[in-house]
Amino acid sequence: MIVINCVKRAMSLAIHHRALLIHNLPTESTSAMADKNTDRPAPTMADVARAADVSKSTVSRAFTQPNMLGVETVDRILEVARLVGYVPNHAARALSTGRHGNVALVVPDVANPFFPPLIRAAQMEADRSNFCVFLGNSDESWRQEDKLVERFVSQVEGLALVASRLSEERIRHHAAKRPLVLINRDIRGIPRVLIDSSIGVNDAMAHLADLGHERLVYVSGPASSWANQQRRAAVRSGAKAYHMEVTIVAAKVPSYESGRAVVPDILASNATAVLAFDDLTAQGIMTGIADRGVSVPGQISIVGCDDVLGAATYPSLTTVSNRSDEAGRAGMSLLLDMLNSRAVGDACLVLDTHLVVRNTTAPKPNRAPRRPAGAD
Amino acid sequence: MIVINCVKRAMSLAIHHRALLIHNLPTESTSAMADKNTDRPAPTMADVARAADVSKSTVSRAFTQPNMLGVETVDRILEVARLVGYVPNHAARALSTGRHGNVALVVPDVANPFFPPLIRAAQMEADRSNFCVFLGNSDESWRQEDKLVERFVSQVEGLALVASRLSEERIRHHAAKRPLVLINRDIRGIPRVLIDSSIGVNDAMAHLADLGHERLVYVSGPASSWANQQRRAAVRSGAKAYHMEVTIVAAKVPSYESGRAVVPDILASNATAVLAFDDLTAQGIMTGIADRGVSVPGQISIVGCDDVLGAATYPSLTTVSNRSDEAGRAGMSLLLDMLNSRAVGDACLVLDTHLVVRNTTAPKPNRAPRRPAGAD
DNA sequence: CTATGTTATGCAACCGGTTGCACGTCAAGG
DNA sequence: CCTTGACGTGCAACCGGTTGCATAACATAG
Incomplete structure (x- = not known):
């Protein structure tokens, strides 16, 4: 057996093991190789037909339209097929x-x-x-x-x-x-x-408005994403309805890293609440914000979308839930x-969709959040 | 457009919309339907051959062995193919x-x-x-x-x-x-x-032994899982090496729910450390334990496997990391x-694999953990 | 006993490509 | 000038199924 630990690149390992495995093939392995693909190329319908002494057509019908054939014929064919290990060929069937x-x-x-x-x-x-x-x-x-x-x-x-x-x-x-x-x-x-996350997003904004928030950042997802367009539109209309001021910050792809990356923009906006395109982004934002010594939800409230993390984050994430x-x-x-x-x-x-309120949303702080404590 | 909110079962909605959509087909939609699958059944190689005034074989070779043909022939065929929108048929090709x-x-x-x-x-x-x-x-x-x-x-x-x-x-x-x-x-x-998680598991046990733990529970995964067998074996041998007493508790399938379900067994074991088959199970165990008023890692240390949750749990999970x-x-x-x-x-x-130490492991408490505070 | 069905099965063409072999053309070599 | 070979292309068989149509066997009706 060849063992290579801690291989970093698939290419290199592919080369390695191939080079190495020429030797040490235990006899059992060798015989296993002999079996492999060396046996006759898998039985076809013609094989079954011959073995059952009927025509190809009959075998075909035994599988696809059994009631067109005599019962005992069908039984016999199926039995023979099972014995020789026949499996119908998808590709061939598809072709015709x-x-x-x-x-x-x-x-x-x-x-x-x-x-x-x-x-x-x-x-x-x-x-x-x-x-x-x-x-x-x-x-x-x-x-x-x-x-x-x-x-x-x-x-x-x-x-x-x-x-x-x-x-x-x-x-x-x-x-x-x-x-x-x-x-x-x-x-x-x-x-x-x-x-339709606009329902849940609207609920989220109502929830934030209830808590007194007046300035919101929407961290957007991929521009070509319908969900993103819909959520952004819902944020816009929610902003009107609840008299909130909205800033949009763009995260090109939805991911933890993207979330972390936009934290400076969020803090610069002076908003007290964040709605993220999805939970992954929200999670990145949370840790990014925590790293800068700003407290969630004490100084900033955060809402995610999709509810894919359950209550696993800390604090557990308030999010717009759906059943994907x-x-x-x-x-x-x-x-x-x-x-x-x-x-x-x-x-x-x-x-x-609906809003699931957990622990990343809280009343607006008295003062707007301070700039991050650390540098950068 | 038909809109059905909050549909619970796919079957019922399938019936609904089909019943409803007979009507209101806007003209554009109707014409779109006309296009769909109504156009000639996709051009074949024979069509291209005819259009390019060559034989099927030549068209075939233009795609698979271009260097066997005259360059201008190939160019012409490819151009014609592009024009008529020819796409080779995987199934047919596979057949031959x-x-x-x-x-x-x-x-x-x-x-x-x-x-x-x-x-x-x-x-x-x-x-x-x-x-x-x-x-x-x-x-x-x-x-x-x-x-x-x-x-x-x-x-x-x-x-x-x-x-x-x-x-x-x-x-x-x-x-x-x-x-x-x-x-x-x-x-x-x-x-x-x-x-090979045995490396990481061994590290985890060394880590726990360092912290003074003497009694460990291994929460196993699916019996037919090789990873589970391997991890269990590693736990066994680690127990010998580090003089720990091991109890095995079975969670049939690896999931959050399974983790929660085995919490009573864990607490009954009087162990001070838990190694779970995977992070999902570990996460379930964590919340289950927290629900019973036992603190992690104060009273019980927990280690997961796979490192799929990142630092998202609270406390963040110590786990055996691998790159799946x-x-x-x-x-x-x-x-x-x-x-x-x-x-x-x-x-x-x-x-x-290697151990990633986060915040669910801590020195063994002076006394074994008390029974859960609440009932049940 | 013959006309008329009905039922069970076989024949052969077809699905859309691939490929061994044969054929024709043209250039180089004898 | 005729052979020889290389090159480019076409013919036709084949991959493994499906299916319309024909046929044979047998039963029922006239």
Whole structure:
């Protein structure tokens, strides 16, 4: 066995182990290798047909339309198939039927905690209908997203794009060739499910206004994100309704680091409350602020979005909660509906959100927060 | 536009919107529908061949072996292809070449924060080689995992199983038909990458011993998890080395809830330190313990594994850190190596781990922790 | 006993690419 | 001038299924 500890780069390790493993193949391993892909190339329908003494067509029907055949024939074929270890070939089937039994799911960032529950729910929903799901990570880039979609399109029956960064034109282009649903992106004529955070954001602003806050910073997310546009708009309208003054600070990508990075801008604004595009950003902001000796929520209140951290932060984060898994399930369900019945149209499902008040919001301090104690 | 707020079950909403959307299709939407899938069924190679006045073979070669053709021929064909919007058909290609350009990645639980970084890294690594990746969620069940693998196998070139719950026999079975790598599962003869947490666990026990702790609880994870077996073994050997008494408490699945559930057992054990299978479990334990009025780390020290929560908990969690993304990248890289060069063997890459000391560990209290203050 | 179904199965074409082999052209070598 | 080889391209078979149509067997009705 080869052991390499603490390898830093995949490339280097790939080279290493390959170089090393030429030798020491225990006999069992060698025989295992002999098995591998050396056995006849997997039984096909023709093999089964021969073994069961019927035609290819009959074998095919035994799997797809059993009631068209004699019961004992079907039984015999299935038995034979099991014995020889036959597994139908998806690709071949897709070629003649046009039905691949696959769907694609594309998200901006798998590692952002907003998405995993959504992915999981979508995956399991697809699984219930025996669909396989391709996962794509667009890395917040529309080019990457477009490339992925293009690569997927020839082997899927439908696509679900989550928080798509693509232009409306590209989305329509793709939707024209394959059934496509959007999650957290709002384009007329394309079926979509939306998490309406404007409700929760509005609640949050009412909550802050109640606490006496008058100056708010909204830390925005990706410009091409529908959720961001919607949240910003909700902040704007909330500002009017509750007579608050709003400053917008931009964090390009939603992440812990982005949050930390915008802390100076936040403190410079003289605001007493912060609404962040998402919890990750909010968390970064919290630690950044704490590092500068400003207390939360004593001097500044903070509200996040998405409720993906639970009560794990300290102080526990007040946030706008939604059920992203629900969006995933609903989106996939919608897509599967489209695949079964052509009866689709301008469907739009809206899931609502609500404010969860925890411990990062408190009444406005008497004086505006001091400048950070430390330098920089 | 149809709006349905606060829908609870996907099924019901699917029915709803379908019922509702028969009407109100704005004209633009209607025309969009007309486009959809109504246009000729996507241009094929034959279409391009006709348009470029060459044979199918030539078009094929223009894409796959351009240097076999005259340069101007290639240029013309590519141009024509672009014009008619031709996109090669993965499935058809796979049928004749046997190369699908797909790989499968199966994990126990997408939503467990240990996996998303790994998934993301694996996905992006595959993407660099223009591979599409299927994602499977085994839901911690070997049956589900087996089903997924079976479904994937006919349309992928290789598989990566993360923390597989399958029996060794099933894994060998699958490995015999397709290149397969394991992540966090150790089977001789099957290429694998392992995160060796025994190092970190040992460090953790040394750390606790330094602090004077003599009685430890190990909260175990899934029995079929290799990581769990490894960690438990490391705890056992550490117990010997540092003369600690160890109790094992079982949490079947690694989750926040499981952690909370085992708190009574932990407190009953009279131990002064806890090592949890993973951070999620540790987090559950922390809040459960806090709820009972026992202080961390004052009365009980807690150590997690995986370091997926960062410093977000309060107190921030001491934990055994690893880079799961590195494992994902290395695993996928290894798989791609196998696909390119048949030169594979008994490869085994081991990534190491280290202890990150934060604020949930402290010297052993003078007296063993009291029973919980509240009832139950 | 023949006309008419009904049911179970086989034949062969087709899905959209890939590829071994054959063919034609043109240039260099004998 | 004729061979020989390299080069560029086309033909046709093949990958592993699906499916419309034909056919054979058998039952029922006229």
